Amino acid sequence: MAQFPALNISEDADNVYVEAELPGLALDDLNVSVTDYVLTIRGLRQPPELEGGTWHSRERFYGEFERSIELHRRVDAGKVTANFINGVLTVLLQKSEAAKPRRIEVSVK
Amino acid sequence: MNTTMTECVNTESQAAGDALCHQNGHAHRRRNANRVFTPRFDVWEGEDELVLYGELPGVAVEQLEITFANRTLTIEGKVADELVERDIFSRQYGIGDFRRVFRIGEAIDTSKIEATMEAGVLTLRLPKSENSKPRRISVDVR
DSSP states (O other): OOOSSOEEEEEOSSEEEEEEEOTTOOGGGEEEEEOSSEEEEEEEEOOOOOOSOEEEEEOSOOEEEEEEEEOSSOEEEEEEEEEEETTEEEEEEEEOGGGSOOOOOOOOO | OOOSOOEESOHHHHHHHHHHHTOOOOOOOOOOTTOOBOOOEEEEEOSSEEEEEEEOTTOOGGGEEEEEETTEEEEEEOOOOOGGGSEEEEEOSOOOOEEEEEEOOSOBOGGGOEEEEETTEEEEEEEBOGGGSOOOOOOOOO
């Protein structure tokens, strides 16, 4: 199985965005941490509690997971925000000043 | 209670959708136009009802359409991909329209079907109609 969760990573001039689909996760069971270069997403997805009966199909994944990725930009670990809407986690990481694109003035002599 | 039940009708598109959902590459993949994803579902059957749990992360209620007709349950929706507005560094899952069809073997009381969305999971409760439940037949003595 591919690593869980799958991640989409994108960026604009100021930020790096890491998104993960984590449907059915309770916020208390989700843990996101970051250093200068590494983002870690850790969590636990609990199966629904049902008495007896029969499972006809089990396609969803339950249990613990952990995934770390090395970021392709250096980020400011103190300025990271994350939200979890409709089962999608979005982590917004601000690039550190050194990693932002800079315009270089060319002077003519 | 273990009868014919629920099957996925569109197996072909499921295979295609899964392959894309779980591809673990670093390509700068753009949206696959016309690609229809097949969401994952767990299906449970109890004595009185069928319960389906479907993964629909990022799907708003307004984008979701559920119909039940002729014992066929269809769950589908249209979702636009907003990620393309930014520079994509790595793309491991796709975003787009989805569709899943189940054929339901049991008789369902369609007026009592309940659907709720929570944290990107659709829960569908299909109560069995009274006629399809096991019944005790009392025998009169004359």
